[in-house]
Structure formats: structure tokens, C-alpha cells
Amino acid sequence: MLFLDGSMGEGGGQVLRTALGLSLVTGTxxxxxxxxxxxxxxxxxxxxxxxxxxxxxxxxxxVEGAAIGSQRLTFKPKGLRAGDYRFAIGSAGSTTLVLxxxxxxxxxxxxxxxxxxxxxxxxxxxxxxxxxxxxFAPVLHRMGAGLGLEIHKHGFYPAGGGQWRATITPAxxxxxxxxxxxxxxxxxxxxxxxxxxxxxxxxxxxxxxARLKLRADEITIDExxxxxxxxxxxxRLGFGEVTELVSGLGDRGIRAEDVAGNVANEAEELLTAxxxxxxxxxxxLLIPMALARGxxxxxxxxxxxxxxxxxxxxxxxPVQFAMREDAGAWRIEVQSR
Amino acid sequence: MAKSAGHTVVSFLxxxxxxxxxxxxxxxxxxxxxxxxxxDLLIKRMILLCERRYSKLYDQIxxxxxxxxxxxxxxxxxxxxxxxxxxxxxxxxxxxxxxxxAFDPEDEDLLVHMTTGTHVAQICLFLLTETRxxxxxxxxxxxxxxxxxxxGTWQIIxxxxxxxxxxxxxxxxxxxxxxxxxxxxxxxxxAAFNELITQMERVAPAxxxxxxxxxxxxxxxxxxxxxxxxxxxxxxxxVGPFIEVNCATIRGDxxxxxxxxxxxxxxxxxxxxxxxxxxAANGGLLFLDEIGELGxxxxxxxxxxxxxxxxxxxxxDKEVESDFQLIAGTNRDLGGAVARGTFREDLLARINLWTFxxxxxxxxxxxxxxxxxxxxxxxxxKVGRRVHFSAEARRRxxxxxxxxxxxxxxxxxxxxxxxxRLCTLAASGxxxxxxxxxxxxxxxxxxxxxxxxxxxxxxxxxDDLLLLEVLSEEVVAGIDRFxxxxxxxxxRCCRRHRSLSAAGRELFAxxxxxxxxxxxxxxxxxxxxxxxxxxxxxxxxx
Numbered sequence: 047m048l049f050l051d052g053s054m055g056e057g058g059g060q061v062l063r064t065a066l067g068l069s070l071v072t073g074t075x076x077x078x079x080x081x082x083x084x085x086x087x088x089x090x091x092x093x094x095x096x097x098x099x100x101x102x103x104x105x106x107x108x109v110e111g112a113a114i115g116s117q118r119l120t121f122k123p124k125g126l127r128a129g130d131y132r133f134a135i136g137s138a139g140s141t142t143l144v145l146x147x148x149x150x151x152x153x154x155x156x157x158x159x160x161x162x163x164x165x166x167x168x169x170x171x172x173x174x175x176x177x178x179x180x181x182f183a184p185v186l187h188r189m190g191a192g193l194g195l196e197i198h199k200h201g202f203y204p205a206g207g208g209q210w211r212a213t214i215t216p217a218x219x220x221x222x223x224x225x226x227x228x229x230x231x232x233x234x235x236x237x238x239x240x241x242x243x244x245x246x247x248x249x250x251x252x253x254x255x256a257r258l259k260l261r262a263d264e265i266t267i268d269e270x271x272x273x274x275x276x277x278x279x280x281x282r283l284g285f286g287e288v289t290e291l292v293s294g295l296g297d298r299g300i301r302a303e304d305v306a307g308n309v310a311n312e313a314e315e316l317l318t319a320x321x322x323x324x325x326x327x328x329x330x331l332l333i334p335m336a337l338a339r340g341x342x343x344x345x346x347x348x349x350x351x352x353x354x355x356x357x358x359x360x361x362x363x364p365v366q367f368a369m370r371e372d373a374g375a376w377r378i379e380v381q382s383r
Numbered sequence: 384m385a386k387s388a389g390h391t392v393v394s395f396l397x398x399x400x401x402x403x404x405x406x407x408x409x410x411x412x413x414x415x416x417x418x419x420x421x422x423d424l425l426i427k428r429m430i431l432l433c434e435r436r437y438s439k440l441y442d443q444i445x446x447x448x449x450x451x452x453x454x455x456x457x458x459x460x461x462x463x464x465x466x467x468x469x470x471x472x473x474x475x476x477x478x479x480x481x482x483x484x485a486f487d488p489e490d491e492d493l494l495v496h497m498t499t500g501t502h503v504a505q506i507c508l509f510l511l512t513e514t515r516x517x518x519x520x521x522x523x524x525x526x527x528x529x530x531x532x533x534x535g536t537w538q539i540i541x542x543x544x545x546x547x548x549x550x551x552x553x554x555x556x557x558x559x560x561x562x563x564x565x566x567x568x569x570x571x572x573x574a575a576f577n578e579l580i581t582q583m584e585r586v587a588p589a590x591x592x593x594x595x596x597x598x599x600x601x602x603x604x605x606x607x608x609x610x611x612x613x614x615x616x617x618x619x620x621x622v623g624p625f626i627e628v629n630c631a632t633i634r635g636d637x638x639x640x641x642x643x644x645x646x647x648x649x650x651x652x653x654x655x656x657x658x659x660x661x662x663a664a665n666g667g668l669l670f671l672d673e674i675g676e677l678g679x680x681x682x683x684x685x686x687x688x689x690x691x692x693x694x695x696x697x698x699x700d701k702e703v704e705s706d707f708q709l710i711a712g713t714n715r716d717l718g719g720a721v722a723r724g725t726f727r728e729d730l731l732a733r734i735n736l737w738t739f740x741x742x743x744x745x746x747x748x749x750x751x752x753x754x755x756x757x758x759x760x761x762x763x764x765k766v767g768r769r770v771h772f773s774a775e776a777r778r779r780x781x782x783x784x785x786x787x788x789x790x791x792x793x794x795x796x797x798x799x800x801x802x803x804r805l806c807t808l809a810a811s812g813x814x815x816x817x818x819x820x821x822x823x824x825x826x827x828x829x830x831x832x833x834x835x836x837x838x839x840x841x842x843x844x845x846d847d848l849l850l851l852e853v854l855s856e857e858v859v860a861g862i863d864r865f866x867x868x869x870x871x872x873x874x875r876c877c878r879r880h881r882s883l884s885a886a887g888r889e890l891f892a893x894x895x896x897x898x899x900x901x902x903x904x905x906x907x908x909x910x911x912x913x914x915x916x917x918x919x920x921x922x923x924x925x
Contacts, residue, residue, distance in 0.1 A: 091422040092454075113388070114425045134453030137420055164453060204420060204533055205409050207450035241406040273450050275406040298410060 048074055048361055052081035052117070055354025059094050063147045064355055066101040066121065067333065068362035070151030075122035082117070089115040093139030097147045100133045104148045128155035128216070135165035137206030140172030145212055150333050152214045153191050159214045167201045167208035168238075168278045173326060174293050175200075175210060176236065176280045181291045182330050185224075188287075189334055189341075191217030198271070200240060202295075205274020221340035224322045224331075225377075228286025231317060233258060235265040236280045239296075240272035246302045250279050253306035258313060277302075279309045283316060283324070290316060290324035319346050321375045328352055328378065335380045336365045342379040344372065389427030389454065391491040392418060392522060393484070393508075395462075395500030396433045401444050408447070412526040412535045414498045415444055419452035420534045426455045428491070430484070432462045432500070460484075467501045474507045481516040488518035494539065495519040513542050558584055564617070565610045569757045573747035579739055586737050587611045588618050593689065593709040593734040595717075598741030601796030604712040607741065608670040611710060615668070621708065623667025624856050626660050626847075631676040638681050640697050643688075649698020659696060661688055663851055664707040672712035674734070675720050679727075686730045709734065744791040744798060751784050754795065758802035770806040772814045780805075780819045790830040801826060846871035853921055854914065862914070870914060873907070874921050883907060883918040 050065055062078065069076050082088045090098070095112060098119065102109050105123030112119065133144050141163035152159040167175040173182070175197055183193040192215025201208020235254050237247045247267045254260050258281075277296030282289055294309040296302065316324045323331065323345040329352050335341040336359045348369055356367040364383045369376060394415055401413045419426050429448060433441045445457040462476055486493050495512050497505050511517050521540040527533065561584040562577075571577055587594070594611070596604040605627060612625040633641045640649070644659025661669065671677070677685065688694040689709060693702045711734045720726035744751065763769050772780065783789055784798075791797050805814050805822055849871050850859045862870065873890065880886040887903030888895065895903065911917055 087423045092425055093422060095425065096454075114423060136454065137451040139422070205447070205450055274409045 048076040050076055050078040050358070050361070052078045053083040055357065056350050058082070058351075059091075059097070059143070060351060060355055061358050062094055062119070063097055063143060064333065064358045065362070066097060066147050067150040068359065069121055070101060070105040070107075070123050070126055070148070071154045071337070072362050073123055073126070074362060075120070077118070077120045079118050081119060087115070089117040090119070092136055093143065096133065096135045096139055097144055100131075100144050100148055101151070104131065104151050126151055126155050128152065128157035128159045130160045130162075132162040133164070135163075135206075137166055137201070137204050139165060140169040141165040141167055141201070141208065141210065142169075142173050142175060142178060145178070146173075146330070149193070149212075149214065150337060153186075153193075153217045153334075154337065155216055157216065158192075161212045161214065162209070163212070164207070164209050165201055166203060166206045167197065167199075167210060168276065168293075168295060169203055170295055173330070174278060174280060174291075175208075176278075176282075176293070177291045177326060178212075180282050181289050181327050185222075185288060185327070185331065186217075186334060188220075189217065189222055189338055190220040191215065191334065200238060200270045200272040200276065202240065202272060202274055202276025202278070203297075205272070205276075207273035217334075217337070219334075219338035221335065221338045223341060224288050224343040226344070227320065227322050232282075232284035233260060233264060233313070234282045234284070235260060236282075237265065237267045237278070238270045238280070239267070239277045240270050241275040242277055242296070244269075246277055246296060249302040250277075250296075250306040253303050254279070254281070254310060257307065257310035277305070279306050281309050281313050283313060285322045288322050288327070290327050292316065292324070292326070316346070319375060321345050325349060325352075329355060332356055332359055332367070332378075332380075336363050336367075339365060339382045340380060342377060344375050344377050346376065348376055348378065389425035389492075390494050391428040391430065391486070392426050392494045392496055393430045393480075393517065393519070394418070394432065394496035394498075394522075395504055396431050396437055396441055396444060397499035398434075398437055398440065400499055402440060408443075410533065412533050413444070413447075414496070414524045414535070416447050416451060417533070417535050418496065418522070418524060418537065419448045419455050421537055424537055426452065429455050429457045430460055431457060432460050432480070434464060435461055468503050470503050470507070473501070473503050474510070477504070477507045477511055478516060481511055486518055493517060493519035494522040496522045496524065498522075498524045561588070561614055561618075564614050565607065567606070567610060567757065569750070569753045571747070571753060572749040573742070576742060576747050576750065579741070583607075583611070583739055584614070587614055588620060590737065591620075591708055592736045593711060595735045595738040596710060596712045596741060597738060598712075598714060599743045599794055600714050601792075601794030602714075602741040602743050603795045604741060605670065605672055606795070608668070608672075608710045608712065612668040612670075615708065621667055623665050623707065624663065624860060625668050625670070626664040626707075627670040627672065628660055629672045630681075631673040634676060634678060638678055639684070642681060643684055643694050643696050644699075644703070645697035646699040649696075653698065657696075658848060658851065660848070661685075661694065661707065662696075662703055662705045663848055665705040666707065668708045668710060670710045670712065673714070674711040675713045675715040675717055675726055682727045682730050686727065686733060689730075689733055744794040745789075748785050751798070752781060754798060755781070755784070755802065758799055759806070762802060762806045766806075768812055770809055770812050770814065772819075773816065776814050776816045776819045779816055780814075780822070783819075783823050789826070792830050797826070797829070849874055853916060858914070873910065877907075877911075877918055877921045886918065 050061065052061060054061060062081065065076055065078060081090055090113065092114065095114060098109060098112050101107065104127065106125050106127065107121055107123040110120040135141055135144055145161060145163060148161065179195045183195060186193050194213035195210065197210040199207065199209040237250050239247045251265050251267060254265060278293060280291060280293040282291050292309055292312040294305045296305050321344045323343040325346055328345040328348065331343060332352065332355050360366060365380050366383050368379045397414050401415050403411060403413060415431065419429065431441060431444065441459055448455055448457050460480065462480065464472060464476060466472060495508050495517050497508060512519050512521055521542065523538045523540060525536045527535045562580050565580050565584055596607060598604055609625060612621065615621045640657060640659065642660050644657045644662055645653050647653055647656050684694050688705065692706045693704045695702050717726050717731050721728045721731055759770060801822055805818055808818050846867055847859060850867060853874060876890055877886045880889065884904040887907040891903045891906060911921065
């Protein structure tokens with residue numbers, strides 16, 4: 047039984063999600079305390095509870111403390127099962143984070159799985175569906191794992207109600223190295239809208255053209271099916287072997303120009319850094335690389351989020367992360383212990 | 384684990400707050416959808432109380448909840464309300480619902496949502512939760528501060544928690560004040576009487592139904608009726624006057640006219656319209672003492688007036704309306720009167736919904752001492768001079784007053800008379816043993832003689848009714864009884880004469896005889912003007 051301190055590092059839901067995923071992979075039971083300690087409303091929130099229950103289903107786990115506001119949780123998986131799953135989550139929680147929780151386990155299972163997800167697909171503080179599709183899945187593929195994705199309905203805050211499906215093929219892990227960009231960066235933007243006036247997407251497109259010198263044919267504007275209104279701006283940055291995706295969400299009271307402007311700011315920062323792996327992908331790559339027991343990438347200064355994630359992974363798997371500055375950037379490497 | 388897996392909510396569908404069509408509905412706060420959107424509140428079961436005509440709205444809200452909260456099972460409960468603002472109906476339906484749903488607090492963590500539904504519904508939900516008919520905590524939701532978001536705020540209120548003790552304390556304090564008012568501030572010691580007052584303090588402000596006060600003469604029925612009036616007036620439940628009449632004094636022909644009024648010319652001597660006491664009591668409280676003395680015709684008319692709030696003045700073909708609180712007093716066993724056929728059974732049924740039996744002074748003899756002090760205070764306040772017993776005199780008086788030899792046939796009225804006599808005789812403001820000895824002899828002699836006459840109320844009531852014809856209730860209530868008698872006589876005189884001068888001559892005849900010249904008309908005009916009246920107005924309203 048592993049004992050974790052839920053207040054370590056950033057102390058958010060990431061510690062919990064990583065612990066759940068790797069507990070399923072390794073069959074290691076764990077107990078976590080001080081979950082979201084010191085917050086105004088400490089303990090588990092609904093999205094965390096959804097993640098716990100999803101993981102319990104996949105791993106046939108015995109759970110104690112699975113309740114809203116609980117600051118202590120014990121999780122004992124009995125056996126990992128490939129299969130067909132369906133997880134529905136309320137609007138405030140992201141379906142991509144639920145998949146992120148169970149994905150390491152299903153990639154390590156003894157057969158293919160499908161996961162049907164219902165809820166938010168483009169939420170604040172979570173990778174959008176498009177990130178999984180364009181940035182994460184291709185890297186997984188290169189590492190020997192299969193993640194097929196199809197989306198039927200988008201789900202935006204506050205209505206939620208998106209629907210998508212992930213098809214997971216267990217991995218034959220191969221370590222990879224992502225150290226340099228190949229060729230000129232390729233920029234492609236996609237703006238999605240549902241049930242809002244069309245000028246919003248037009249203004250966002252204008253902003254991207256002005257700021258990033260995108261040509262009209264490099265921007266796609268899609269009206270998508272969704273139960274509620276919503277808008278998202280997504281920009282793919284292709285660096286040869288690897289693609290990063292930065293995004294922004296429209297919201298009440300925020301100007302369309304600012305939504306697109308913030309995306310442009312983040313893209314410019316990444317372009318200037320001259321590394322192949324951005325902040326978002328860096329965060330998601332830690333677990334697959336640890337499962338592959340090796341690999342390295344160059345990225346920007348790792349966030350506290352990423353560092354905390356690495357610490358949790360080291361407790362479950364026989365690996366060690368090395369993070370060091372390297373010619374104006376950071377090199378993150380994982381090695382077997 | 385069942386309980387920790389989320390809450391069950393009982394909530395009214397918000398027919399205005401939950402409304403919204405198209406995508407705009409996602410841009411404003413809808414309380415019942417919002418309950419299911421909070422990241423720190425998990426609703427397992429949502430029971431929406433709904434009227435059939437709002438089915439469409441229900442369907443939309445249920446669908447939207449399913450989208451934002453797949454964890455929630457939404458159930459519809461049809462609550463058919465004829466009038467959602469009718470307290471009795473709403474309470475009844477919700478009470479029934481609490482029975483039907485039969486929540487087990489061991490299985491479900493129940494929340495009763497207070498933010499939707501009419502105010503009446505909210506009050507009923509509160510009451511049913513406070514009384515544990517819903518074994519629940521209250522859930523209050525609110526719109527987002529500053530319109531930043533659409534999800535808003537939520538708060539759970541546990542009525543069992545001690546911080547609501549203070550609130551409960553304030554209610555208790557108010558009840559105490561009400562009880563003290565009913566007892567005229569007298570610290571009564573008799574347990575049965577105190578219990579009666581406690582009940583009355585709860586009944587009187589809560590009910591507009593008639594109240595029957597039973598008890599021997601002098602037990603304080605009239606006094607208590609007045610106090611109930613004061614209590615209801617203090618709590619803003621009455622706006623009209625307090626009208627008191629002893630039915631024993633209005634027997635015979637004039638009874639109908641005194642109570643229900645008459646039309647001019649209805650009978651010989653009916654020179655003017657007369658409103659009657661029931662009409663005068665409109666919006667106020669009518670105390671009918673000795674109700675058992677009421678004649679058969681008047682009983683029938685009173686019953687109609689209570690049931691329909693309307694009745695027919697003598698000689699009139701048009702009914703008049705009056706809505707008043709009735710308190711009836713009796714020293715007789717009305718059940719016996721019904722058996723003998725002298726009192727209507729249906730009228731008794733109508734007035735004895737709340738019956739309070741006032742014990743006589745002998746049956747609560749431990750209250751004699753505090754009442755003695757009360758009477759002393761009252762006398763002192765009235766005459767503006769402190770009167771008190773010498774220690775010896777007080778001991779002697781109390782010894783006698785609480786002995787078995789003291790019959791107190793006239794109950795508190797006797798005590799009042801006794802104290803008045805003692806105080807009047809105590810020239811120095813000090814009641815001595817000598818005065819007490821004399822008073823004891825007098826009381827014993829009175830009780831030997833047996834039997835007491837009732838005070839007359841009729842003249843007093845007639846004066847007031849006459850004044851109400853020329854002045855408003857508030858103005859009349861503001862005039863001392865001392866002046867009312869005089870003013871009533873002046874009004875009568877004005878109406879008898881054709882001019883101000885003629886009335887003046889009669890009113891000031893004595894002064895006129897003594898002095899050669901005097902301006903009677905001017906004196907009368909000035910007198911009337913003090914009350915905002917003039918001759919023309921007074922005479923014209925006849």
C-alpha cells in the first residue's frame with residue numbers, strides 16, 4: 047500500500063488522477079490524504095469522484111472515502127479488465143481528464159477496449175478533444191500504442207453533453223526521443239462554434255490572420271453539433287515529428303479578439319522557444335514514457351504541475367526523471383531504476 | 384456508502400426562475416438546473432414538484448439536468464394546486480407528499496430546496512422540515528454574484544444546529560411577551576391558569592375563529608378579552624375597535640337593534656339609522672359577554688353573521704357586511720342550555736372551537752397575592768399616589784384572603800372592589816390593620832348577602848355608537864370616556880334643535896339664568912370645534 051500526500055506540489059486533481067491510473071497499471075493499492083487540503087472547499091469534487099469511480103470500474107477496485115468533500119481516499123484494485131466502458135460526467139468536469147485517468151490502464155490491459163464518453167469535450171483547465179486527436183494520439187502511436195478517436199457531439203461549459211469514443215489498443219512500448227524540430231513550423235487553426243452568432247468565429251479568424259500571418263486556407267471554421275452554446279479556438283503547431291496544440295475557449299463577457307489573441311500569445315511563446323514539445327504535451331508524455339521505461343524530450347521550463355506529476359509516477363513505477371536546463375530550454379529524460 | 388453517494392433533493396419546478404428557451408437558457412441562472420451543476424454538490428435524486436400545465440417546462444429542465452449531471456436521476460411529482468398561494472391547501476398537499484415519499488433519513492441525505500415555489504410553498508416546506516416531516520436539511524440557492532457565471536451559489540441550512548437556537552430564542556421571547564400581555568404583567572403562579580394562557584397565546588394570534596371564555600362572574604373574562612384584543616392589535620392582526628357588550632343587559636326588543644342596527648322608521652321611535660354593534664366591530668373584536676342570555680332571534684342572526692359575515696339590520700332589505708373576531712363569554716353551562724332548548728346547538732358548535740375555562744379566584748388562590756399587588760399598582764397609577772400596606776396589615780389581609788372563609792363569590796371583581804375601598808380609606812397612603820379589619824367585616828357581609836348585580840354597559844355602548852356616526856373610529860378611541868359621555872349628550876341635543884343657537888340655549892340654560900347676557904351659540908361652536916365638529920355636520924348626519 048502506497049501512502050500519498052494529496053497536498054504535495056500543486057495539490058490539485060492531477061496527483062489523484064495519476065495515482066489512480068498507475069495503481070491500475072501496477073495493481074498497487076494506495077491511500078491518499080489531505081486531498082485538496084487548504085482550499086476553500088477542500089476534498090474531492092465531483093469531477094474527481096467521477097475519475098475515482100471510473101478507475102474503480104476498470105480495475106474492479108474496492109474504494110473507501112469516495113464522497114464529495116472527502117479528504118482521504120483508499121483505492122485497492124483487484125484486476126484490470128479490458129472491455130467496453132461508458133463514462134458520463136457533469137458539465138463542469140472534463141471527459142478528456144476521465145480518459146486520461148483510465149488510459150494508462152487500458153493501454154496495459156490484455157485486450158482492446160472502447161470507452162464512450164459523455165460530458166464536456168472543450169473545458170477550461172483540461173486538454174480539449176482536439177489535443178488528444180492531433181497532438182497526443184500520434185505520439186502514442188509512435189510509441190507503439192493505439193488510440194483511435196471519433197467525436198459525435200461537442201460539449202461546452204455550462205451545458206456539457208458532448209459525446210465521443212476512444213478505441214484503445216494495448217501498447218508494445220517503444221521509447222522515443224523528441225529533441226529537435228524538423229523543418230519550418232506548420233500552423234493550422236480550427237475554430238468551432240455551436241449555437242452562437244457567426245461573427246464570433248469570423249472575428250477570431252481575423253485575429254489569427256493578423257497576429258500569426260495565417261492564410262485563409264490555413265483556418266477552418268466549423269459549426270458543430272452540441273446541446274448548448276460554445277466556442278473554441280484551436281491552433282496546431284506542427285514541428286515535424288511532433289505536433290503541439292494550444293487553445294482558447296469563448297466565454298460570456300470575453301471578446302472574441304481576446305480569445306484568439308491569447309491563443310496567438312501562447313503560440314508565439316512556443317515558437318520562440320524553439321523546442322519540439324510544448325507545455326501541454328510535456329505534461330501528458332510523462333506517463334507513456336515511464337511505461338516505456340525510457341525516452342527524452344526537449345521542452346520549455348517544466349511547470350509545478352509537471353514536476354508533481356513526475357514525483358507521483360516515481361512512486362508507482364521503477365523509473366527516475368531527470369530534468370535539466372539545456373541550451374535555453376529544458377531536457378526531460380526518463381530512465382529505469 | 385449509500386448515503387455518501389449524493390443527496391436527494393425535493394424542489395418545486397420554478398415556473399418563472401427555471402424558464403428559458405433556446406440557447407439563451409444557458410446564459411442565465413436557473414435554480415433547479417444550477418443545483419446539479421455545482422462541482423461540490425452531488426445530487427443523486429432530484430424530485431421536482433410540478434403542476435401538469437408546466438409539463439413542457441419540466442421536460443426541458445429534466446433534459447438539461449440529464450445533460451449537465453448524468454449522475455442525477457430526475458423524478459417528477461405532480462402536485463395539483465388549485466391556488467398555490469392558499470396556505471391551507473399547499474400545506475395539506477405538501478404534508479401528504481411528505482407521507483407518500485416516506486423518506487428514510489438512514490438511506491437518503493435529503494435536502495429541501497427553498498428557492499423555488501411561491502412564498503407560501505417555501506413557508507410550508509420550512510415548517511414541514513422544521514417539524515421533521517421531511518427528515519431533511521434546507522437547501523438555499525442564489526444567483527451568481529456579479530452575474531459572472533450562471534451556476535450561482537448554494538448553502539445548506541441545518542435547522543438542528545445550535546446557531547438556530549438564537550432564532551428559536553427570539554420566538555420564545557415573543558411568546559413570553561405575548562403571555563405576559565395576556566396576564567397583564569401579573570406573575571401568576573397557578574399552573575393550570577398559566578397553561579391556559581400559554582395555549583391562548585398560541586391560539587389567539589394564529590386563529591380568527593371565535594373564542595369562548597367560560598368562567599364564573601368576575602373571573603376576568605372581559606379583562607382577558609380586552610387583552611386578547613391588545614395582543615392581536617400589537618401583532619397587527621386587527622385594525623378595528625374593541626366593542627364589548629353584556630347580552631344580559633340587552634334582552635328584549637332593543638336587543639336586535641343594538642346588535643344588528645336598524646333602518647330609520649323600522650319601529651316606533653326609530654328616528655335615525657343605527658349601525659349596531661356588529662357593524663361597529665368591523666375589523667375589530669366583539670366581546671359578547673353572557674352570550675347564553677341572547678334571545679332566539681338574535682342567536683339565529685348572530686350565527687348567520689359569523690358564517691356569512693353579513694346580516695340584515697332591522698327594517699332593512701339590504702344586508703350589511705362586517706368582519707370581526709368574536710369572543711363570547713359565559714358563566715353558564717351552554718351544553719345544558721342546548722339540552723333545555725334555550726341555546727342553539729349550531730351556534731354553540733360555531734363558537735366553542737376554542738374554549739378556555741377561567742378558574743375563579745378561589746381555584747387559583749396562589750395568584751391572589753400577585754393580583755393584590757397588581758390592583759394596588761393600578762390604583763396608584765390611576766390616582767397618581769402610591770398606596771401600600773403596612774407589613775402587619777398586608778399579612779393580616781393575605782391570611783384572611785387566602786383562608787377558606789374568604790369565599791370571593793365575585794372573584795377578581797371582588798378583589799378589585801376591596802382594594803379600591805382600602806386605598807380610598809388609606810388617607811395617608813398607608814393601609815393599616817384597622818382598615819383591613821373593617822374591610823374583612825365588609826367582605827364577609829357581602830358574601831353572606833350573596834348575589835351581585837352586573838354593571839351596565841348599554842349607556843356606554845350607545846354613546847360610542849352615536850359618536851361613530853359623526854367621528855371616525857380612531858378619533859372616538861382617542862377621546863376619554865369622561866369626555867365621550869358629554870360629547871354624546873351635546874350631539875343628541877344638537878340633533879333635537881333646529882339651530883346652533885337653540886341647542887346652545889338648552890345646553891347652557893343654567894349659566895343663562897344666572898347672567899344677563901351670554902353667547903351660548905359661540906360657546907357651543909367652540910366646544911364642537913375642539914373635536915373638529917360643527918353644528919351643521921352633526922345635525923346633518925342624523
